[in-house]
Amino acid sequence: MNLREQEIVNRLKEEDPKAFKDLFDMFYMPLCVYSLKFSDSYDFSEDIVQDLFVTIWNKKIYLQVEGSIRSYLFKAVKNNTLQALKKKDRYNFEKLDAVVESFILEEKENDIEAIEKAQKKLLQEIEALPEKSKEVFKAIVLENLKYKEVALQLGVTVNTVKTHYSRALKKLRKSLDVIILLLLY
């Protein structure tokens, strides 16, 4: 376990509220991103992670954690996300979702700098898409809109939306080093 984590856990065991904020600062974002790998909704994943923090403080989980708090947190987020997804009326893609999940690596300590660089590049490439493709891609991926909704918004047919969207995916796959995105985190 890394030293900074150990130090936070020690202070938590002394019930230092500031340590709780440090724990939040250190893990909130990475945990949300991890939950997002399984879920598909920002709000949903943020709720999962926030509830976990609430439980940790209210039930003094930090007193019980043996070993690394990092692996405890990531495991808990994974379990809670998958469980909540089961309860939620999830679209029935189980087989394919299993394929996707098999590619999700257990969380490890990451090269944050490299991740930030990759994210920046990805956002740049999205911005560089042709105007219509960009609009469609953003609406579907970033705003979770349905084809029909995007079609209405842009005043085009659903088929046109589909075409723009596949084109955007294809273009991004070409211009990005997918292997790096895959292995990075």
Next chain:
Amino acid sequence: MDNKKKHILKLIANYTAKDISLKELEELEDWINQDNKNKATFNSYVTIYKRAKEANFVKQTNTEYAWNSIVTKLNNTEKFTVDSKKAKENRLHSFIKYAVAASIIFVAGFLYINKTKEVKEDLKDSPAIVVQEPILPGTDKAILTLANGTSVALEKGENYKKDNLNSNGEELVYSPSSSKEIAFNYLTVPRGGQFFVQLADGTKVWLNSDSKLKYPENFTEGKVREVELVYGEAYFDVSPSTDHKGARFKVLSKYQDIEVLGTEFNVKAYTDEDKIYTTLVEGKVSLEKENVKSFLAPGQQAVTKQGIGEVTVQYIDVAAEISWKKGLFTFKRESLKQIMKTLSRWYNVDVVFLNKDLENIEFKGVFNKKQTIEEVLTLIQNTNFINQYKIDGQTVLIN
């Protein structure tokens, strides 16, 4: 061949967009299972999709909101009528102090700058010193209007007792009575207030700020129990029909009627909004508007509009919708205009947007209703979407 590739790409696109037919899904599965190369191709597209989502999330997420939501949830697990909260509060006191410290420092700084400016201007114009009365969060208070027209102010510390009704100033409870006479009472909750009332049949009603409820002092056994939400927002926990010889319970509001057997639901029908929102927590309700009935399942919200038009029903985040009852404000991607409307009712202030463009910016977050309006506004300000806010008397100016 190229067409086949294009076709598969479309299927993958449909999968990530969650807009795919069962037939397409099967086709895609078969293709993926053909060989590992296909699997890798599929996975690389899904990776693009997921990474784009993540990158955008990291870019747009405000951790300060998230932190505030967590702190708020720690402090608030009880209903607002329960006072066992006090013990809990003490335990967490230092913690919350810490959590809001940053914003308070900021507010203090801001007010200081504001004050010095004001004082300077005052010195120029007149000898009067402007003292800004602090804007306090709302409290438990209401006005009870009896059948004979008398009004009684219900407020903390004021006890009131008459016939079958009893109030400690924080809630109002009607006990069952055998009186045959049907007399209607009104309970009016002003802006900056909230109140709890238990009707003679045992139905519990939580009233939000700026709301008015009309109900009989007692119900006739076996007959439909009818109350009216004249305006505002109320949460009903209806005593089951089985306890009242099958008598159904009806809530009338400006242009819709709700009928239930025994259940929990929330109705929002403000006069300054053109829609009525009915949210079902558990049980079953039917909603009637112009002779058309719709049914709600738990977790669903019906939105009705005045005049002709369909009732729209959709699943929503129920916990967020009814969090006001637990002493929280929960905003899930709401426009600043809507958020300020909600805040204005609770803090009893008027809000003026100096820059109209700001009205449509969307925010999300959870706030404790006990926080001062400055704390809430400061958190919003810290997102850098609004430049500054100013409080002038009972008016909040947003720029």
